[in-house]
Amino acid sequence: MNTRQMEIFVSIIRYGNFSNAAKKLYLSQPAVSANIDLLEKELESKLLIRQGRKATLTEKGKIFYDYCISVLGMTEKTVQLIKDSDEISGTLHIASSFVPGLYLLPKFMNEFKEVNPNLKFELNIKNSKTAYDGILSNKYDMGFVGSLSKNDCILQRKIFVDHMVLIAPNVPPYNEFPPEISLDDIKDLPFLMRTIGSSTLSIAEKELAKKGLDIASLNTVASFDSGEAVIQGVLKNLGVAIISSICVEDNPNILKFQIKDVAMKRDFYAIIPNNEYLSPKVTSFYEFLPDLS
Structure with missing residues (x-):
């Protein structure tokens, strides 16, 4: 062997x-x-x-x-x-949920590669649950997710704070809505949802429930296992959605709304196995990331 x-x-x-x-x-x-x-x-x-x-x-x-x-x-x-070398090389296998994988990680990866040119990244876009399962099973070296784990077998570091918003296509009647809309206003809107296992879905469900609104009672017209598919659905005027604001901050074809009295702050985390035998590439990249914990 x-x-x-x-x-x-x-x-x-x-x-x-x-x-x-x-x-x-x-x-x-x-x-x-x-x-x-x-x-x-x-x-x-x-x-x-x-x-x-x-x-x-x-x-x-x-x-x-x-x-x-x-x-x-x-x-x-x-x-x-x-x-006696600080050189980091090899391939770092990462599982990331949609938002950090598309909107946060490329910047961090580029900055880290500037000082570690021999390191390669392999990024797999998964939902948060799959990313957690992949870390616990050692299928991936590192994960990036939008929810906090209580599992002692996982180390986690908060790397970014965002908030979720209601998004809609920049067409009537949505472009006539005020910047802040009420829960009553959204009840009959056609909604695009993420599938089970998505942190976006679980956070929206939790925060709306605090205000007495069951997310299952909304007019859901389609569900997607990809955040990008949700955004494309909104752009095609299929419906509205609740999503992290960072995903649409520079898109003039999408409108963003706050839901009155609903605070949907969202934290993103880097996760690694709680294992003393982690490779240098894992610990080095993990320590390189911002720590907002």
């Missing part, structure tokens, strides 16, 4: 199957399969289940996967220490 085999094993899970892992690692698929066969023979255990094109972990595979993450992280730290 060696760290290259561990890297291959981890890549199969991160990229979903043998074929994708082979492409990412510049190996042939038979070479990837041969390394997994060697691992399973050495450990005398089945580690992966092939389900069509997808590979999933067995129970023993889950144990070995977490072990591989720790060993690979410790190996990176050891190499950096022995070389």
